[in-house]
Structure formats: C-alpha cells, structure tokens
Amino acid sequence: MTVLARLDAVTRRFGEVLAVDDVTLDIHSGSILGLLGPNGAGKSTVLTMLQGLRRPSSGTVSLFGGSPGDYRTRQKLGCTPQETALPPTLRVGEVIDFVGRHFEHPLTTAAVADEFGLGEVLKRQTGALSGGQKRRLSVALAFVGQPRLVLLDEPTTGLDVDARRTLWDAVRRQHDRGATVVVTSHYLEEIEALAERVVVMAHGRVIADDTVSAVINQVSLRQVRLVTEHPDRVSGLPGVVARETGDDGATTFYATDSDRLIEELVRSGIPFAGLTVRGATLEEAFLTLTGATDAAASSTQIAQKEMHR
C-alpha cells in the first residue's frame, strides 16, 4: 500500500475560525476512505486542501508526493463540481469531453455515460437535467481522467434512496477498477455502504480513525432522558457511557443499548419520570465517547458544544 496523499500536522484557519485543527492523515492506495462528521467539522476544508484550492495555515499537504497546488500533480486526481455548478448551456457529452481532454488517459465519453447511466441524455444541455442526473454527471466527472485518487464531497446529499444506491454502485465499480476514493458524508449509512476505513472529524479534529464496523459499534448510542432524584444510581446501571444534566432538571444518559438500560432501570426500582428515548446524533455520540472514561468531562464537553450553537 502506497501513500497517495498525506496531511501532516495541518491546521487551517478562516480568520478567527479554526476549521482544521492539527490533522495528520495518510490516504493509502486501494481503499475507500470515509470522512465522516457533522456539518462544519472540517471535512470539506480537508478536501479543498487536497485539491490545491486552499493552502494550510500551517503543516503540509502532499499529493502523490508533490504539491496539490501544482497542476501537474493533479493529473491523477479526480474531483466533482457541485451539481448546481454545471454550465447550463453545455451538453452532457460536451462537459464530459471537455473534462477528459485535461487528462493523459481519459475514458471515452461513451464509456463514462454508460457507467453512470447518462447515455440517454448525452445530447441534452445540463440545465435540462434532473437533480439526480446532474449529481450523477458531477460524480462521473471525477472518474473521467482515470484518476488514482478520487475525492467525493457529499456525493448523494439530497438524493432519494434509489438514486443514492445507483450512485454508490457506480462508485464501488470504479473502486474495483483501481481508484482510491475519499468520500465525505454526514450520513453514517453512506459511509457504511461505501467505505472500509472511516475517519471521524468533529470541530476540525480527527476523533476516530478505524474500520467501519468498529466505528459503527462506537457511534450507535441512544439518549435516554428522564427526571430522577438519583442520577448517580442510574449512571451505575449497565451500558451507560455518559450523562448530561439539563437546566430543566432532566438528565440525559447515553447508552449503547437503551432497551436494556430501561429494563434495568425499572428492575432497580429507582424512581423516575418523563422518560424519552431517542438516537444520539453522530456528533453527540462522538463527543460523548471521546470523554467516555470520565462522564463528568464528557458532560462539560457537551455543555460547551451546546453553548457554541
């Protein structure tokens, strides 16, 4: 496995905002790497630095051993435009052909169209495409140049389930043909469907870097919220990893298995009221887990996060 791209102690500021905070990351050939995290976690900033669109405030970003800012380095890189950005008066075939001509060994326009289900609309202007077709064209453009590394930023956000699966299938086929893919998403489902390795980002930092199954086990937390006089006793029940006390007197407990927790709660006879259960968001789950060894610390983290909102 060779390293295709590397971020070494990379920090990127936008004025006062710290978008990426001391991130070190290797992207190895042959895998699909999922970059998971809530909006504003710094995923897109990492991608734009790999694309050469932005420079890090400190640290180094290298692509194929060179600088992403040099256009020759990007010969083996594939990126997607936002689907709203496609030039509306150009035909689908013209756009694919135009992009292909930047690369030494492009796929034929017909092959690209076939692979991404665009054969029917090659002659159509991109402004006349449906949302799903535009998205497929945008993703297809990343593969036209037969790149070694492909960066996909939120490739299926806003698509319906069928369109999403079609696109995932196409991406997986391209990966099987040898492309290394980095895909950002804030959907765990998308990462689960595509990726082998997951890097989770929150607040500009990498907070987990593991296999998909390991991360899924970590993040499938549930929130159990209730009012009780004895929060410490509830915390002692099996499966509780963290807790957070709200202003209204209710306490939120984060548990790996909420059903089991409630069974145990009822059996223990601890008095409680106002029980609600819901899934924790990825961000909540991760912020909780990073401080799971110390429930109090994790509560502070969550409180701080709430204050930032």
Next chain:
Amino acid sequence: MSTLTPTPAGTAPGTPTRRPTLGSRTGILALTLLHARIILLETFRIPAALIGSLVFPGLSLLFFVVPQRAIADNPEFATQAVIALSVFALMSNSLFSFGLNIAANREQPWDPYLRTLPVPGVSRVLGQICSTGLMGLASILPVIAIGALFTAAEASVLGVLAGIVALGISALPFMFIGISIGYSMSSKAAIAVVQIVMFGLAFAGGLFLPPYLFADWLDTLSKFLPSRQAREFVIWAVQGGELEPWVWIGILAWTAATFALALLLFRRDEGRRYR
C-alpha cells in the same frame, strides 16, 4: 455494460472535434485552445448575447455613418469612422466578455472545480483572451465590410493588418478594466457598470462622434481616455502620419494602471473567496 478502456482521443461520439495539433495532448497550448473553445461554445449557446458584441458596431456604421454622405464620401473621415467603430467593437467585447464572465464565474462553483483540473492558470487566462480576441475580430469584420462597400473608406492591406495589431494592443486597458469590474462586483451590477463605462468611453473617446465636433473642454478631457487614445493609435497605424506622444504615453499609462488594479482585485478576491 461496456468495458472502460482508455482511448487516447477521448472524443465523444457525435461531437467530432479536431485535436489541437501543436504541443502535447495536455500541453499548455492544447489546454489554452480547449478553454478558448469551451468559452466560445458557451457564448454561442446564448445567441442574444452575441447581438450586442457582434452586430451592434456594424449596425452603428450602417445607420449613423453611411447615410451621412459628407463623412461617408470623404476617404479620410470614412476610414476614421470605420476605425472608431472597430475600436468600439473591440472595447465592448473586452469589457463584456471579461467583466461579465468573471463576475458570473465568481458566483458559480464551476470555477473552483475547473481549478481542481490539471490545467495551469495561464491556459485559462490565455483561453479567455483568445476567445475574446476571436469575438473581437469577428465583430470588426462586418464593420470593415460595410465600410469598404458603402463608404469611401480606404486602407492598404498592410494598413489593415497594422490596424488590427494596433487594435489588439490598445484593447489591453479595456480587458483589464473588464477584469477589474468582474472582480469588484456581482454579475448584475457588472452588466450595468460595463454598459455605463462602455458608452461613456465610446462617446467621450470620439468613437461615435468624431472629436473635431467636440467642444474644446471635451476634446481636452477626451485625450486622457483610453478610448480616444486607442482611436488615434489605430488611425496612426492605418493611415500613417504623426503619433502624438499623449497617445502612446496614455496607452502605456492606462495599461499599467489598469493592470495593477486588475491584479490587486484578483488577489483580494482570492483572499475573500478563501475566507
């Protein structure tokens, strides 16, 4: 499903286009031509946009100069009128194509995507200049044709060639003004500002009315404008005679000043976009 085989051509079926033969397949020259071609293709897809830049200068000559036989039948005045409207054609093309394209591109996320492709910035800038130059050339052809057919305008072949070179040189300040407008405002504001700048420079620069009809104060003011300087410069290139220092000093000064402004705004825009 078809197998994905790389082809050196990478051409779409049904879009027969010739590969640039100079330089390597993805060399700077090939990429420049590629970008010039796609800009022209996009421009031609909205035919209404072409009318202003391609047809208007020719029509102006036909409606405002040809019926005035005092000018049209005088070889010297007729030639100057043709030159003035050629300068106008190139000026409006430069202002519109740079001003509006850049302003629109800054609002479209397509531009950042293009910057992820393996293409040097110089190819993209040269592509824009080539396409503008071609459009400018296309817009002066009707002016020259109408001038040759319906007026007494005359010039040697060498004079016409020298005139086209001079047009290209004197168009530089207009390109840089267009770039500055494009980087300093939204595309909607740019449309209005480009038109005001264009008509202001055209009228006060003696492109619509010859400067000998100007009041003294307007004539003096006019000599400080790049449009007037361009007019005199091209007339000198075509008809010969003496080149007054204020013409070439003015063109140099405007080129340097507008280039500096364009560069400043370009850099500021990079900073702003990256925030």
